[in-house]
Amino acid sequence: MKSLDELNKIREAALLKVNLRQNNAQYRILVGMATCGIAAGARPVMKTFLDAIDKDQLPVTLQQTGCIGMCIHEPIVEIIDQAGTKTTYLEVTAAKASEIIESHLKQGKILEAYTHVTK
Amino acid sequence: MERTHVLVCAGTGCTSSKSLELVKRFEEAIRMKDLQSEIKVVKTGCFGLCQKGPIVAIHPDKVFYSHVTLGDVDEIVNEHLYKGRPVKRLEITDIDEETKEAIFEFEKIKFYAKQKRIALRNCGLINPEDVTEYIALDGYQALAKVLMTMTPQNVIDEMKKSGLRGRGGGGFPTGNKWQFAANQVNDEKYVICNADEGDPGAFMDRSILEGDPHSVIEAMTIAGYAIGAHHGYVYIRAEYPIAVERLKIAIQQSEEYGMLGDNIFNTGFKFNIEIRLGAGAFVCGEETALIASIEGRRGMPSVKPPFPAVKGVWGKPTIINNVETFANIPAIINTGADWFASIGTEKSKGTKVFALGGKIVNTGLVEVPMGTTLREVIYEIGGGCPNHKNFKAVQTGGPSGGCLTEEHLDTPIDFDNLIALGSMMGSGGMIILDEDNCMVDVARFYMDFIVDESCGKCTPCRIGTKRMLEMLIDITEGRGTLQTLTDLETLALHVKDSSLCGLGQTASNPVLSTLKHFKHEYLAHVIDKKCPAKVCKALLDYSIDKDLCKKCGLCAKGCPTTAISGVLGKEAYVVDAAKCIRCGACVQNCPFGAIERA
Numbered sequence: 001m002k003s004l005d006e007l008n009k010i011r012e013a014a015l016l017k018v019n020l021r022q023n024n025a026q027y028r029i030l031v032g033m034a035t036c037g038i039a040a041g042a043r044p045v046m047k048t049f050l051d052a053i054d055k056d057q058l059p060v061t062l063q064q065t066g067c068i069g070m071c072i073h074e075p076i077v078e079i080i081d082q083a084g085t086k087t088t089y090l091e092v093t094a095a096k097a098s099e100i101i102e103s104h105l106k107q108g109k110i111l112e113a114y115t116h117v118t119k
Numbered sequence: 120m121e122r123t124h125v126l127v128c129a130g131t132g133c134t135s136s137k138s139l140e141l142v143k144r145f146e147e148a149i150r151m152k153d154l155q156s157e158i159k160v161v162k163t164g165c166f167g168l169c170q171k172g173p174i175v176a177i178h179p180d181k182v183f184y185s186h187v188t189l190g191d192v193d194e195i196v197n198e199h200l201y202k203g204r205p206v207k208r209l210e211i212t213d214i215d216e217e218t219k220e221a222i223f224e225f226e227k228i229k230f231y232a233k234q235k236r237i238a239l240r241n242c243g244l245i246n247p248e249d250v251t252e253y254i255a256l257d258g259y260q261a262l263a264k265v266l267m268t269m270t271p272q273n274v275i276d277e278m279k280k281s282g283l284r285g286r287g288g289g290g291f292p293t294g295n296k297w298q299f300a301a302n303q304v305n306d307e308k309y310v311i312c313n314a315d316e317g318d319p320g321a322f323m324d325r326s327i328l329e330g331d332p333h334s335v336i337e338a339m340t341i342a343g344y345a346i347g348a349h350h351g352y353v354y355i356r357a358e359y360p361i362a363v364e365r366l367k368i369a370i371q372q373s374e375e376y377g378m379l380g381d382n383i384f385n386t387g388f389k390f391n392i393e394i395r396l397g398a399g400a401f402v403c404g405e406e407t408a409l410i411a412s413i414e415g416r417r418g419m420p421s422v423k424p425p426f427p428a429v430k431g432v433w434g435k436p437t438i439i440n441n442v443e444t445f446a447n448i449p450a451i452i453n454t455g456a457d458w459f460a461s462i463g464t465e466k467s468k469g470t471k472v473f474a475l476g477g478k479i480v481n482t483g484l485v486e487v488p489m490g491t492t493l494r495e496v497i498y499e500i501g502g503g504c505p506n507h508k509n510f511k512a513v514q515t516g517g518p519s520g521g522c523l524t525e526e527h528l529d530t531p532i533d534f535d536n537l538i539a540l541g542s543m544m545g546s547g548g549m550i551i552l553d554e555d556n557c558m559v560d561v562a563r564f565y566m567d568f569i570v571d572e573s574c575g576k577c578t579p580c581r582i583g584t585k586r587m588l589e590m591l592i593d594i595t596e597g598r599g600t601l602q603t604l605t606d607l608e609t610l611a612l613h614v615k616d617s618s619l620c621g622l623g624q625t626a627s628n629p630v631l632s633t634l635k636h637f638k639h640e641y642l643a644h645v646i647d648k649k650c651p652a653k654v655c656k657a658l659l660d661y662s663i664d665k666d667l668c669k670k671c672g673l674c675a676k677g678c679p680t681t682a683i684s685g686v687l688g689k690e691a692y693v694v695d696a697a698k699c700i701r702c703g704a705c706v707q708n709c710p711f712g713a714i715e716r717a
Contacts, residue, residue, distance in 0.1 A: 001377035002385040004263045007254065010376075014255035021124055021178040021244055028179070033203040050122055050157060061179035062122040064203025 025061040032076040034067035040074035048097040089114045121159045126176040130165030138173035148196040164330015166243035170482040184209040238446040242330030250372040253333040261452035266386045274345040281456035282468035287441030288545045290534035299428035300346040303436035308348035311439040314355035317401040318517025320476040321548035324442035328362035332369035338448035343390040357396040401572035406439045419576045420620035463489030467533035477550040494528040508553040516545025518565045519625030521632025541632045557654035558637040563591040565629040580623030583614035596657040599645040656701045665691045667713035674705035
């Protein structure tokens with residue numbers, strides 16, 4: 001350790017490892033992962049989020065949640081911001097997840113179209 | 120990339136209930152589900168709620184599980200980690216008093232809601248064996264700030280301004296202690312961390328060293344810079360193996376990262392830390408005895424002055440601070456002395472960690488701001504006495520402290536208030552006693568401890584405590600008189616006034632405080648020859664309730680002195696008081712609860 005910069009670099013890198021234990025994520029992402037969610041393809045959706053968080057070091061936490069009773073519209077993804085406002089995306093696929101990441105998580109723009117029922 | 124962390128408590132309490140096996144089982148079960156790239160299992164320090172261990176916390180969900188067994192692991196992995204459904208039956212809960220509904224959010228649970236964690240800030244949150252996790256939560260920032268932007272005098276001034284006082288018991292202002300040592304002109308000085316935690320029932324220092332060893336190492340280095348020392352010792356008892364192991368790992372990692380050793384942060388400042396293991400003698404917590412032990416001599420105290428700040432280990436200026444005191448220091452440097460001074464009471468700043476034990480629902484470790492009342496700590500955080508028993512007293516400060524009663528419950532806890540009431544803060548052990556505890560017996564217990572631990576150097580302590588113990592035994596066995604009480608009090612005051620070190624000077628406190636607050640219990644023992652709490656066996660009378668007795672004869676069969684007679688199946692049994700040795704075997708043997716003690 002030679003300088004404060006060096007310490008801060010280690011800190012930044014390590015912070016990503018422990019951040020999810022603290023309450024300071026910009027968004028909380030909840031993926032419905034009950035039997036219905038998994039059957040409808042929630043795991044690839046979650047995997048897409050996980051890979052993006054890892055690759056782009058997004059300040060978000062990813063949680064699994066149970067069934068909320070709208071099994072027909074699974075996979076369901078909820079995104080909650082720091083103010084507690086919740087956006088619910090329905091019938092999400094891996095491709096839609098990538099769009100949500102780009103638009104909602106990175107630019108703060110909600111993708112209105114994916115919040116509606118199509119079936 | 121991990122989405123979930125499973126934090127398993129690996130403190131001494133949870134480890135003894137097999138938490139390390141849980142870690143293995145979790146790792147296996149997670150691999151079975153092929154989730155190992157998403158979920159990490161982390162060993163942490165103590166969460167504080169030792170009563171409910173082993174504790175497992177799941178983040179970012181903020182779900183706390185208690186009493187987790189190996190059999191529960193699969194359910195947690197399959198239900199919670201795989202499907203996102205927390206296992207409600209294992210969650211720590213409280214009942215909301217207004218709505219009568221269960222509360223699951225851990226921040227709202229009373230045990231945690233009233234706490235403010237400064238010294239324990241990282242315990243249960245980070246892996247103590249991974250320095251990068253400590254760095255992530257602002258670790259070593261304080262050291263960097265001190266070495267690069269502050270002069271030694273700046274650091275000492277900051278300590279003085281914060282109002283931090285020694286957490287080991289004495290409550291001496293830390294900044295002043297450092298100033299004395301800094302003022303000494305000497306080429307060699309030393310920093311000692313006193314981790315010889317010896318009070319029965321106290322385990323806060325152990326938990327800090329197990330859960331966040333780097334905070335102590337960082338603070339010792341800061342102290343070294345402030346007073347001009349280049350060498351530190353951690354004096355820790357050998358019966359804390361987990362703490363010793365984690366401390367060793369932490370020192371090694373800190374050295375590897377260049378935050379300990381030569382040329383720290385490239386500033387040219389040099390500081391080394393060495394661990395010295397103590398054999399667990401209570402007196403070695405006393406600073407001059409501790410120094411003697413570090414130097415390889417027999418652990419016995421010596422006369423002060425000279426104080427260690429002038430002439431300490433190897434005859435050089437030395438500061439000795441307690442583990443918890445050190446753990447506060449990086450937070451003070453990082454957040455500022457004004458912030459720290461804004462917490463607590465006028466003369467006692469910051470927080471204090473207490474180890475709750477005895478007759479209390481939530482045995483464990485809590486950290487509260489100074490000025491919190493005993494009632495809040497014992498009832499709101501601790502959950503009160505179990506089994507709806509009535510609270511009788513709380514013993515603070517261990518064998519050097521005293522008992523406080525119901526009338527003191529609303530006293531704000533700080534150094535000066537507790538001393539004014541005849542007890543002391545001590546290192547923070549808090550033993551709660553209920554109606555089933557006999558206060559004479561409690562005084563006897565502590566005196567027994569002191570007699571064992573007295574080093575024998577000075578006469579008042581060596582002989583005085585032994586004589587006090589004999590008197591207390593006489594009282595509990597029915598041989599005491601009013602004269603015994605007078606003699607006990609006189610002797611207690613003599614020992615207090617004339618002993619050499621803190622151990623002897625405070626040894627009388629349990630006797631004096633119980634005599635003051637529970638005189639009626641002593642009088643019942645010496646005048647009526649009765650123990651109101653039914654603890655002192657020699658003072659109990661056993662009798663058999665004729666109506667409840669089923670004439671089975673089990674009591675007589677188990678009686679070692681044939682004091683019980685009757686006719687099997689025909690005549691109720693009776694106890695012959697003259698033959699009875701009050702061993703209580705009959706009470707254990709009677710299936711019908713027919714034997715009464717009075």
